């Protein structure tokens with residue numbers, strides 16, 4: 001097993017209460033700055049918040065397991081995610097990869113639950129952006145089965161979990177703003193409608209025996225593209241790893257806490273000062289692993305202004321950002337015509353330059369990213 005790092009756990013309570021003193025918030029901001037500039041990965045907790053309780057973790061884990069325990073025919077009824085950025089529904093094994101390696105996981109992706117009337121009105125006047133839309137829940141008969149004999153509803157549990165995690169993300173934005181010596185509400189300006197385009201992904205990783213992690217992997221080495229990733233992983237077995245000091249090192253889950261990863265967007269905003277960590281998910285060859293990951297995005301229309309002046313954008317762009325890298329598999333890279341990243345005669349690299357230059361917004365860009373990691377070969 002790889003060595004373990006001294007990754008801090010930060011109590012973010014002061015960022016979640018409107019009555020907190022500036023001193024208390026500043027104290028958390030200092031810890032965040034330290035964690036973001038050392039690893040880009042850390043744990044957060046807040047003992048008084050319902051999210052960080054064993055009973056909540058068990059409830060969310062139980063709902064997740066129930067879903068993946070559905071039989072193949074029921075899973076086949078759940079709409080599968082499609083290329084194109086708006087990812088809702090079932091992710092079949094092999095249906096996505098950030099590299100040419102097969103990722104041995106299945107997933108379920110959901111996000112903001114629009115009130116029916118609001119959704120209808122927005123669909124009628126065509127005012128939804130391309131990352132907004134309805135969730136793709138299992139069929140009603142499957143939902144009934146998922147709820148049978150359980151006091152907590154499957155859908156209700158997951159909806160509440162999503163809202164709680166988004167609240168935590170909003171709290172973190174305050175702390176990160178302070179960490180950057182910016183007004184507390186500065187970063188929230190880039191995330192005014194984040195809750196409606198961000199989403200949660202439930203993952204079920206399957207064990208594989210290749211401990212070189214080359215033939216198969218849980219999640220290929222990558223950085224996350226958005227603002228923040230918030231991960232609940234009750235599995236105690238090895239899984240998430242961080243590339244640090246030139247080697248892969250375990251980031252084991254801790255009770256009553258979430259793992260936070262800085263995203264590429266946040267890192268680029270800060271000229272690379274806050275790290276978007278290079279990470280992957282591996283199997284120990286024996287156990288299954290479950291995780292629930294919220295990918296918190298900036299607004300669809302967000303650009304990437306440089307908020308921290310002490311470093312230049314050229315330096316930032318030289319970092320290892322998956323956001324700026326072509327993640328299609330090798331075969332697709334040779335088939336430029338079939339690649340949306342290549343539209344208008346642009347290759348993935350020059351589209352990334354457009355993003356950095358502010359000529360394309362985050363939402364339009366991220367759609368091409370999702371198409372890069374979509375894999376046609378997914379099977380149940």
Ligand SMILES: O=C(O)CCC(=O)C(=O)O
Nearest residue numbers: 203219231233240281291
């Ligand atoms: O499952 C995890 O713990 C992390 C997954 C991940 O890194 C990702 O999907 O971007």
Ligand SMILES: [Fe+2]
Nearest residue numbers: 223224229279
């Ligand atoms: Fe990730």
